Amino acid sequence: MPCKVGFGITTPAGSGRNLNPPKTTVHKVTNLNASGDGSLLACIEASGPRVCVFETSGTIDMTELGMVSINNDYITIAGQTAPSPGIMIRGISLRIEASDVLIQHVRVRTGDAIEGRTPGDRDGIYAIGKSDDTSRQPHNLVFDHVSVSWGIDETFTVKDTAKNVDILNSIVSEGLWYNMHPKGGHSKGLMMSAENMLVQGNLMAHHDDRAPLETTPSAITVNNVTYNTRQVAMRLSPLSNNDAHSGKTRTTTVAGNVRLKGPNSEESRDSAWVVVNEDRSGSKIYIENNLCDGWENPTWPCVRVDSEKGESFRVKEPPLWIEGLKVLPADDTLDYVLTNAGARPKDRDEVDSRIINDVINGTGQIINCVGTKNFEYDGRKIDCEAANAGGWPEMAVNTHTLTLPEEINGLDDSGYTNLEVWLHQLASAVE
Template sequence: PTGLTAAASSSTQINLKWNPSTDNVAVTGYYVYLNDKPLTTTTTTSFSHTGLTAGTTYNYRVSAYDAVPNHSAWTSSVAATTPSATTNDTTAPTVPTGLTAVASSSTQVDLKWNPSTDDVGVTGYYVYLNDRILAQTTTTTFSHTGLTAGTTYNYRVSAYDAASNDSAWTASVAATTPGGSSGTPQGDTGGLPVIPGAAGFGINTKAGRGGTVYRVTNLNASGDGSLKACTDASGPRVCIFEVSGTIYLTADIVIRNPYITIAGQTAPSPGITVRGAGINIATHDVLLQHLRVRPGDATTGPDPINRDAFKVEAVNGDSYNIVIDHVTGSWVTDEAISTWGSSTGKIYDVTIRNSIFSESLYDSISPDGLHSCGLLIGYRSSRVTVMNNLFAFVGFRNPLINADATDVMIVNNMLYRTRNYAQDQIDFGTTSSSYVPMRASVQGNHFVLAPGLSAINTINIRSNSAPDFKIFVKDNSGPLMTSDPWSVVRTNGRSISSLNSSTPPVWAPGVVAMPHTEVEKYVLAKAGARPLDRDPVDSRVITQVRNRTGGIINSPSDVGGYPTLAVNYRPLSLPADYNTVTASGYTNLELWLHEMARAVEGQ
């Protein structure tokens, strides 16, 4: 058995939990050992040891046995100490005092406070941003990074103990990051979501609001009237499409200049597909909607080792306030989508929502060999929301969160797994020389196995992931699901008690998770570039997931290749005074774009 934990629930009781063992026939039950002597047997993966002595340490091991009986080896020993008090702890710690917040740079605020006291012991502290939980820490300091210049942030702190008694909050203290008063203003105003009713990190970006409208009138890779002409332009801008069909590329479109809206919903049916390469966002304040990107396996094009449909990169500065909504990414030789910073740039405040990431190519032209990847949240990425997406027919990284990324929300996604592999699910990765304290909230995801596959956990936490990793786990489905939210988590020997966060350590304001039982219906109806106007590939993927058929592919030719999309033209008449701000806070152009989005989304 793996994942054995022991926790004292009172001065006379210790509760044990562990992960189920496997057997070539069947596991019959488990022995529980106290100080290396048999204590009891059980057929479940938990046991409550009662009638104990207060203030005493008890050492436990567990082994599994089958009907023969064959016995497994023992687990490593775990210890728990009953509290010395003869009654349950109901006293909260004192309120922390002396809270200060100091901006140490334009992107960081450092907090410090005096330690609280408690009748038993203080376990840790909650840090709040604008009265919502931002982080947990066991120390009396915290550094809030990845911030926006010239912005005021409000903080409080509370203390808690092992019995989950919470102190009252401190008074609020504020700090303002320097800069931001001159030059280009920052996009996230803390007000209006760029998509009405939406929530997630970076959702309040202005994107191209109030900017120049560029009309995409042809399917050329570059030149006047092309998509690239709009993405290469500078200043706030909105790309609208008066043509449908396939844009053939041999190199990625790289968005280097900020404040842009790419409104794929404006294209006439059947919309736009980008083929041969991908779209690389290397700037801030971007809204990208309603495009399909399928790079493929041609010998020409970007290096197959990094041929993604969508990339978010930070090379010459930070990339932030990025919303990728209602897109489709497939037929890649690396990830369908990835975020990756650099020594000179961070990535933060990113939302990826309502999209399909499917059929990443497995045995293809990648120098990495067998390589079918979904989403990689990588180096120097933080505050990323991944919500309401479909990951289907993708080998692994569904998604993978590297140990040098943090503050990630994985909420209400559907994962359809069609092969036997230990890391095909939500995966938290290995440490690196630059790992950061990892925080994650994983809630309401729906994990489905294709018929005939062996059961596997929904969430995988690698044994050498970040040592101070804290994760909130709630209502995630999977073949191993029980009433215990941790039943779907594979911890690889790491202690659940050290990993578990009882409340979300990271949560974007306004996000409301639906129950996992509603996710499949919602995602299959609403995800992808054009849910009411799907192309043949997206339609087939949705049907196969619904029918529990299909599988991982090696080449687009395995499923009939690229469909021929009709080239249709539709001149667009913009609304009058299109950059005038209405009473809603949106411009006339934005309201027009919202209506066109509803026409292809079905909302």
């Protein structure tokens, strides 16, 4: 991850740089099987520093597993190593309970198969640990250029049990609205509760709400685009809602973001970028230089304050910052995100391409289903004909033989291993 900053960005991930001397194991994913030799799951379930590289493109259908957990620390999943058009992981909630994890250039599409994970807890990506178990509190997590969509609960969740998390240049899209969730209509985007989060350069499109929802004492949210939320874009939910953050004070920096209305954005609702609900005394909130498609608040642009103390928390300078962090002016954010967000932006699949075109053209909608065929679940009819994603994309299966660099564990002058430098080069080629 050269030339980037973040709270978790210094992680060695699967490189083996946490060892002296550095030592990693490269696992080649040679097939699209849900499990077994040469599968992605075999790399995920291995232990020790490891890097998953791909000698095949296509869809890895893990629906039968329901959920796949990354439980062992120090892993890199390098989707940039796959031949075009890259990798899509289908049908699961990808759960991260390990520390020092780097995931790049993969698509996680969860979907609405009846045999999948419990609908009320079917997130796309779910970073979580256990508050009463210090060995299960993941830290140093980096999600860079990932595409995640079609969650039934949240589409992307980072819980308060995690710490030092970066979500960069990614697409979070099309949380399913009226599907199998026990509450009925749901369609939620990104929920961020971990301490020390950087959310930068992402596109969140076609959700009812929570794009994002932030309930953490320390987060920086910059240069993101939210498109076609039925409700608002970002919510600063009060820390008092989260027992894990009891006694902590909020320091929040929000800048350079854009909220664009879409076909489902209700005229009866406001179009603020942020709704501030915080009530924790001593909080410091910086929200400046955002664009919000018609919302008028000359006192605090793009902000609606829904708490008694909220206005008093406004500060003139960012209370939380990272050395070297560069934030674009809001006027430049949309072009940047449309060019750079998601897995393999130079090699996007049809789903991400459609989402990008929706933002450009003001089209698309919040969807109920992945496919077009109506179905029944728990006595309810799910109307897929009216609002769907058009079905699962066909991901071409192509193969190539990867030639690893010599001395993969050797350190380059940059301080990265030779393997990491190679991975950076392959990432640049699809970015």
